[in-house]
Amino acid sequence: MMGPSHALSGAAVWLAGSWGLNYFAGYEQSPLAIAVGTAVCAGGALFPDLDMSGKVTRNQGGATVARTFGVVSLFFAEVMEKISLGVYHATKLSKDPHRNNGHRTLTHTLPFTALVGWGTTALCTAYGKWAVIGILFFMIGLALRGLFDEWAKRAGWVIVTLVSAAAAYFTFLHLPGDRGYPMLGVAVGVGCFVHIMGDIITSNGVPILWPVPIKRRMWMMIGIPNKIAVKVGGKVETVVLRGAFTVISILSALGLLAPSVLRRFDIEV
Ligand SMILES: [Zn+2]
Numbered sequence: 485m486m487g488p489s490h491a492l493s494g495a496a497v498w499l500a501g502s503w504g505l506n507y508f509a510g511y512e513q514s515p516l517a518i519a520v521g522t523a524v525c526a527g528g529a530l531f532p533d534l535d536m537s538g539k540v541t542r543n544q545g546g547a548t549v550a551r552t553f554g555v556v557s558l559f560f561a562e563v564m565e566k567i568s569l570g571v572y573h574a575t576k577l578s579k580d581p582h583r584n585n586g587h588r589t590l591t592h593t594l595p596f597t598a599l600v601g602w603g604t605t606a607l608c609t610a611y612g613k614w615a616v617i618g619i620l621f622f623m624i625g626l627a628l629r630g631l632f633d634e635w636a637k638r639a640g641w642v643i644v645t646l647v648s649a650a651a652a653y654f655t656f657l658h659l660p661g662d663r664g665y666p667m668l669g670v671a672v673g674v675g676c677f678v679h680i681m682g683d684i685i686t687s688n689g690v691p692i693l694w695p696v697p698i699k700r701r702m703w704m705m706i707g708i709p710n711k712i713a714v715k716v717g718g719k720v721e722t723v724v725l726r727g728a729f730t731v732i733s734i735l736s737a738l739g740l741l742a743p744s745v746l747r748r749f750d751i752e753v
Pocket of ligand 1: 679
């Protein structure tokens, strides 16, 4: 799937999950917590594609998401791609094909998803609000790039960086202190997982079983059969799926906000 679809799917899953937790388990979150979780999950749903390197020195190429913070994120993507390729070569078995590029390898696996989620929580636990502001800045940038791709393209990376910084700072001012922020790690992890699921329904598939060897292959690409696979950038993705993600997001957000709005106007529910 393309960036905007990944980001939308992350937002939809987080909002629907928050609604479900609230409705079925009575787990309430403040509007700010919901907004932060949604943005971080949308950003997390783009994170695995930060493994597409471009030409850093010429400031070209890379996935759209790699251009979020200009040449800095392009460089980050280059490093991620090389690390992924290194891990691929270090763990490949005799039947795994040779690769020149690490895209859709390490960052599209379950251990990576778990590591990123755990790492985020560990950073927040160790450094508190200072880690939170950094993570928010990064993830909000990715989310903006994905959710408002046309705007982000027109605005350019400097504006995207400034808006992300402002949003992260605003959140920072309003976050309660003296506590861990395990929700952020969950949001990043869920985002990465949703990304992998999004790629699984396209024809290329992802190495979801890594590091479990199958038939002398460690990096078996798992996807649904070509006949029913979603074509990247096709009508099913850009109209049907994005439409569905948008509707789910809006309904869940309404469901989450409605009770507090009604309560404010003293309407009994
Ligand atoms: Zn991907």
